[in-house]
Amino acid sequence: MDPVPSPRSDDRDSDPRKARSRARLLDAATTLLTSGGVPAVTVDAVTTLSKVARTTLYRHFDSTADLVAATFERLIPQVDPPPDTGTLRDRLVELLTRQAVLIEEAPMQLTTLAWLAMSDPEPKAGTPQHFTSLRDRVIEQYRQPFDQLLDTPEARTELGDFDLTMAMAQLIGPIVFAKLTGLRVGTRADCAHLVDDFLRARRG
Template sequence: MTTTMVPETWFEEDPRKQRSRGKLLDAAAALLTSGGLDAVTVEAVTRISKVARTTLYRHFGTVRQLRAAALERFLPPPAEVPESEGTLRDRLIELVHRQAVLIDEAPLQMSMLTWIATSDPTGTNSGPEGASLRLHLIEQYRRPFDDLFARPDARAVLGDYDATTALARLIGPVVFIRLAGLGRSTRADCRRIVDDFLTARAAEPPAS
């Protein structure tokens, strides 16, 4: 009995689908850059990408889904957790500084547009895709803090601390500095942010 070997590539995603999705996102990103969210329409994206409307809807159920996917391209990635050497303070300063560098390197106009578009937690104005992207981004950016706070030495200092709250306290000031046009967050800025965070946490009463 002869066994037919199925090529591994058969199980991979069709490269034509990858190319068409990439073309759609490239077109949507170009429209976002030149005209903002309202410029990203099905007609404009299919015209620029030369991808059929039916193909667009196979990749993205709605134009909001397409806009959300294109917006995500412009946001800085989450920073990686520093190695275990040093105190919790040292590693927090390094983590916040790494994220600050990524934020500072991101295109300001598009980052601002993305944060604004995903700032509605209920999806009343941005729709379910905007709310979904917002939750995705929160999970993505809090992951390094989850990893760091799960370590025994961090738990000994911080206790059972919510990483989303930490993200707001530690990265919020960095984002504000960037969006307000106040310059870039230096390592000294990150050091002050972390010290303020640790001081405030130490002053908080223990959870009952």
């Protein structure tokens, strides 16, 4: 059976009935995702809870992965920008601490990272739009504050030339790994230690 083509986003927005059915599907998926994780978000479970027909679901979403991605997009909180004042070290410590708190207090953020990590990072033709936009949003959410702080003439003068992506991975990667593995919760002291190691390596 050929998949039902998805309507254009402007068609979805212009028809109140479609907007309502989409909202009910996302409400149901959100409830299932937050209570049971990604495996709980099945077509049968979502349609049963939302009381929206399967055919209607497929008019809005190409697949379960598309639905899950759209649901994650609803739940991802924003990351505050880095502080405007202070030394580079102090601002990095504050930024990293904020990220650690977000990962600790927003389980859905961690679930999103884990779900994306299991997926192919190179989108292929036909990859659902919501999935691609979710990956882009997560990357942007983490990158933007670090770019804002580190991709400046002042930081480059102090630290020399370096890869921003690797810098972000060096700083926040251990926090995410520790939380995913249950080793520990990232504290401000941990963040300060990571920042000091990063700065020492760059300045050395």
